[in-house]
Amino acid sequence: MVYDVAVIGAGVVGGLIARELSRYRLSIVIVERSHDVAMGTTKANSAIVHAGYDAECGSLKAKLNVEGSRMMEGLCKKLGVKYIRNGSLVVAYRTQDMERVQELYERGQKNGVEGLEILDSKALHQMEPSLSETACGALFAPTGAIVCPYELNVAAVGNAMDNGADLLLDWEVTAIAAEQDGYILHSGGNSVKARYVVNAAGVYADHIAAMVGDTSFTIHPRKGQYMLLDHDCVGTVRHTLFNVPNELGKGILVTPTVDQNMLLGPTAEDQEDREDTSITAEGLQKVQENARKVVPTINLRGVITAFAGLRAVGNTGDFIIESPRHGFWNVAGIESPGLSSAPAIAVYVVECLESQGLSLPPKDDFVEERRAPHRFNTLSMEEKNRVIQENPLYGHVICRCESITEGEIVDAIRQNPGARDLDGVKRRTRAGMGRCQGGFCGPMVTEILARELGIPLEQVTKFGGSSYLNVGKTRGGADA
Ligand SMILES: Cc1cc2nc3c(=O)[nH]c(=O)nc-3n(C[C@H](O)[C@H](O)[C@H](O)COP(=O)(O)OP(=O)(O)OC[C@H]3O[C@@H](n4cnc5c(N)ncnc54)[C@H](O)[C@@H]3O)c2cc1C
Known part of the structure; x- marks a missing residue:
C-alpha cells in the first residue's frame, strides 16, 4: 500500500x-x-x-x-x-529589568497577544502574595495557560x-x-x-x-531539569512565574500544573548526547536555589520527583x-x-x-x-456511584496517592493508542505519579497490564525494550 x-x-x-x-x-x-x-x-x-x-x-x-x-x-x-488558563507573570527583581518588561510588552503587542498589562510591585504582590519582596514589577499575560x-x-x-x-x-x-x-x-x-x-x-x-x-x-539538545512538588504545595502560587530574561539567563520558573502539583525548573544545559535525560545534584541545586529566590517560603520538602527533558534547538x-x-x-x-x-x-x-x-x-x-477518560477522583459521589454501577472496576482503587481506579487503567490499555507498559499507564492515568511514585501500585498495574495484553508478567516492561520489571518466579512461586 x-x-x-x-x-x-x-x-x-x-x-x-x-x-x-x-x-x-x-x-x-x-x-x-x-x-x-x-x-x-x-x-x-x-x-x-x-x-x-x-x-x-x-x-x-x-x-x-x-x-x-x-x-x-x-x-x-x-x-x-x-x-487551565491561569495567566503568566514575567517578574522583574531589579528596577533596571523593568525596561525589559516594557520591551516584552511592546513585542507582545506587535505579535498580537491580547490583554497584556504591566504591573507595579503592589499590584503584583496582591496577585501573588508569596512572591519574593524583591519583586518590583511584572508583565502580566492573562492568556498564558x-x-x-x-x-x-x-x-x-x-x-x-x-x-x-x-x-x-x-x-x-x-x-x-x-x-x-x-x-x-x-x-x-x-x-x-x-x-x-x-x-x-x-x-x-x-x-x-x-x-x-x-x-x-x-539540531542540538539542551537539557532542562525539573523538580515536582506534591499536591499540598499547590496554592503557593496561582500564576506561572517567569523571571525577566537578563544577562544572568532566563532563570527558573515556578508554576502550578493542571494536576495540582507545583513545577520548578528548567535548567538550560547544552550537551551532545540526544538521549541523556539524567538529572544531576548540581542541576537540582540550581533549581532549588532559584525557586527560593522567586518564592522564599516554598516548601521544598514537598518534592516528590525530579526529571529532565531535551530541547531540540535548531x-x-x-x-x-x-x-x-x-x-x-x-x-x-x-x-x-x-x-x-x-x-x-x-x-x-x-x-x-x-x-x-x-x-x-x-x-x-x-x-x-x-x-x-473517566477521572474518578474528580467525580461527585453521585457520579462515582453511577460509573461503578456501569463497571465495578471503577470501584477498585489501584493508585492510592492519586486515587486511580482499575477501570481507568483498563480504559488506558484499551484506548487508541493503548498503554503497553507501566510508564504508558502512568502518563495516561496518573497511576504512579503521586507521592510514592508507584511503589505501592506498580505491581498491581503490572498485573493488570499482563492480564489485558495477554502476556506473561515477566514480559511487562517499564518503558519498552528490555526494561523488564520481573525476571521470573521465586521457588515458592511468587513473582520476583
Ligand atoms: C525543558 C523544556 C521545557 C519546555 N517548555 C515548554 C513550554 O512550557 N511550553 C512550550 O510551548 N514548549 C515547551 N517546550 C518545547 C516543547 O516541549 C516541544 O516543542 C515539543 O514537545 C516538541 O514536540 P515534537 O513532537 O516536535 O518532539 P518530540 O516530542 O520529541 O517528538 C519527536 C518524536 O520523534 C521520534 N523519532 C525520533 N527519531 C525517529 C526516527 N528515526 N524514527 C521514528 N521516530 C523518531 C521520537 O521518538 C519522538 O517521539 C519545552 C521543551 C523542553 C525540553
Whole structure:
C-alpha cells in the first residue's frame, strides 16, 4: 500500500499534524521509534501555553505561538485534555529589568497577544502574595495557560487513529529512499511508502533530513531539569512565574500544573548526547536555589520527583518548517514554544502540503471530539456511584496517592493508542505519579497490564525494550 502521508515522530507535533490530516480522505501513517507515543521532548517540559510575547516579531515562532495559544483551549476541550488558563507573570527583581518588561510588552503587542498589562510591585504582590519582596514589577499575560502535554499528545494521536490513521511503534526510520512518486521509509527489514513525508522527529530531525540529502540545518539538545512538588504545595502560587530574561539567563520558573502539583525548573544545559535525560545534584541545586529566590517560603520538602527533558534547538533561531525537496517537509527545531504552537503548526503544515499538490477532500464522518477518560477522583459521589454501577472496576482503587481506579487503567490499555507498559499507564492515568511514585501500585498495574495484553508478567516492561520489571518466579512461586 502507498500512504498519502507518512509522519515521522509521534510527539505532540507529529500527533497533531496527523490529526489535522485525518480530517481529509487521506491514508496516513505515523511511524515512531519508541514503544509508545509522547516519549520524546513532549514527555518532559514546562507544560506552559505561552502567550506569545517572547518570540521575535515576524518570526514563524511568534506567528504560530500566538495562533496556537488561541487554539489550545478549544482543542483541549474537544480532545478531553486538561487545560487551565491561569495567566503568566514575567517578574522583574531589579528596577533596571523593568525596561525589559516594557520591551516584552511592546513585542507582545506587535505579535498580537491580547490583554497584556504591566504591573507595579503592589499590584503584583496582591496577585501573588508569596512572591519574593524583591519583586518590583511584572508583565502580566492573562492568556498564558497550563496544559498536560503527554495527555494532549496521546489524545492527538488517538483522535487521528479514531479517524483512520495507522500508528507503527518500535519503528525507527533508519533510511529513506526518494522515488519519483514518493518516498520509501525503511526500518530494519520493514518499509512503508508514502507520497508525502513530514519529518517531526524532534531532536533527531536533522538526522532524518540528512537521509534525503538535506544538511541545511542542525539540531542540538539542551537539557532542562525539573523538580515536582506534591499536591499540598499547590496554592503557593496561582500564576506561572517567569523571571525577566537578563544577562544572568532566563532563570527558573515556578508554576502550578493542571494536576495540582507545583513545577520548578528548567535548567538550560547544552550537551551532545540526544538521549541523556539524567538529572544531576548540581542541576537540582540550581533549581532549588532559584525557586527560593522567586518564592522564599516554598516548601521544598514537598518534592516528590525530579526529571529532565531535551530541547531540540535548531541553528536558525526559528522553527524550521521547510521543504528541501518536493513532498518532503521538515518540521524541525521545534523548541519552546513548540507545545504552545503545536495546534497552529499542524494547520500550517497541512497548508504547506496542499501547496505542493496534496489534495484535501474533506471527510464527511470526521470525528472531531474524543471522550475524556473517566477521572474518578474528580467525580461527585453521585457520579462515582453511577460509573461503578456501569463497571465495578471503577470501584477498585489501584493508585492510592492519586486515587486511580482499575477501570481507568483498563480504559488506558484499551484506548487508541493503548498503554503497553507501566510508564504508558502512568502518563495516561496518573497511576504512579503521586507521592510514592508507584511503589505501592506498580505491581498491581503490572498485573493488570499482563492480564489485558495477554502476556506473561515477566514480559511487562517499564518503558519498552528490555526494561523488564520481573525476571521470573521465586521457588515458592511468587513473582520476583
Ligand atoms: C525543558 C523544556 C521545557 C519546555 N517548555 C515548554 C513550554 O512550557 N511550553 C512550550 O510551548 N514548549 C515547551 N517546550 C518545547 C516543547 O516541549 C516541544 O516543542 C515539543 O514537545 C516538541 O514536540 P515534537 O513532537 O516536535 O518532539 P518530540 O516530542 O520529541 O517528538 C519527536 C518524536 O520523534 C521520534 N523519532 C525520533 N527519531 C525517529 C526516527 N528515526 N524514527 C521514528 N521516530 C523518531 C521520537 O521518538 C519522538 O517521539 C519545552 C521543551 C523542553 C525540553
